[in-house]
Amino acid sequence: MMCDDTRLLLHAYLDDELDAANSAAVAQHMQDCAACTARYGTYATLHKALAQPSLYRRAPDALRQRWSQARPVVAVPQSLPRRRAPLAFAMAAGFAGALLITSPAWFHAWRQPALGDDQLVAEVISGHVRSLQEQHLMDVVSTDQHTVKPWFEGKLDFSPRVKDLASEGFPLIGGRLDAVEGHGVAALIYKRRLHVINLYQWPADVAAAAQVQTQRHGYTVIRWRADGMQFVAISDVNENDLKQFVLAFQNEAGAPPAR
Incomplete structure (x- = not known):
């Protein structure tokens, strides 16, 4: 991928x-291109700056009163969308971010957190x-x-490890990149009744690690490393079902059972 192509995709990548x-092509390009990495850093800094709570300003009481007289009073939730910064502020934030970024090393530190980090x-x-989403689930059915x-x-x-766990109640239905x-x-x-389980895996360059479980936004995520591979299972099934799936996969894969 060339720089011109990467620049067109940076906002969507962010x-x-x-x-x-x-996504993989953009990440690979930025590993070798300091200019595109710096541009991405500028966009990331601007994106973060526009989300700052300090940008929100409460409307003057006089304006709120005029508005309430013109429309029925509606309860306003406590968490309000943040207004975007003025153009001048946005440009200043972008230039400041560009000055802070001096090498592709910043990109790796920002984009590649450890196993337990929230970003993963x-x-x-x-x-x-x-x-x-429709037609996004599987490349091979x-x-x-x-x-x-x-x-x-x-x-x-x-070569990924692929196991048939239908006998355990988790039938394999396909895969994708x-x-x-x-x-x-x-x-x-994999499926568990009407629920979908995604099991991600890729080579790990660190030692094996016991599983770590996280719950967020109604999803359960279980991560572990074994035999040179990193695994992440995610689904909206109940917590015990996903634990059972992980245990079944680990046993089938020859890994020691999770504690």
């Missing part, structure tokens, strides 16, 4: 609106929700692990 292939959980939840596993060959630089923290990852899709 808002997590790209598909897996384009946020990306996984975003990817799970995006996958539930099959209940046969011997069909799903070979499909990834040549598309990733590792996705991206997490700029890595190309394998996403296996």
Whole structure:
């Protein structure tokens, strides 16, 4: 991907609106391009600046009174959308962000947090929700692990572990390519009655780690590392069901049971 292409996609990349292939391509390009990394940092700083609570201003009482006389009184929720900053402030924030960014190392530190960080959980939840949109869930549709596993060959630089857990109540229904923290990852899709379970996996360059569980926005996320791989399972099934799924996958994969 060239710089001109990357610049056109940076805003969508920041808002997590790209598909897996384009997201991975943009991340790869920025690893080698200081200019695009700096531009991305400027956008990220501006994005953060526009979300600051200090930008909100309460309307004067006189204006509120005129408005209430013109329209029926409606209860206003405590959490209000933040107004966007004036153009001058936005430009100043952008230039300040550009001055702070001096090397691609900043991009890696900002974009690649540790396993337990909130950013990883946020990306996984975003990817799970995006996958539930029409025609986003699966690239390969099959209940046969011997069909799903070979499909990834040549598309990733590792071979994912694919297990048929239908006997445990979690049938495999397919898989797809996705991206997490700029890595190309394998996403296996399982079902639990009417619920979808996404299981992400990619190579880990750190030692094995016990599972970590997080609950947010109605989703349960369970993460662990084993045998050189990093795994993240996410679903809106109840907590015990997802724990049972993880235990079944770990046992089938030959990993020690979770504690």
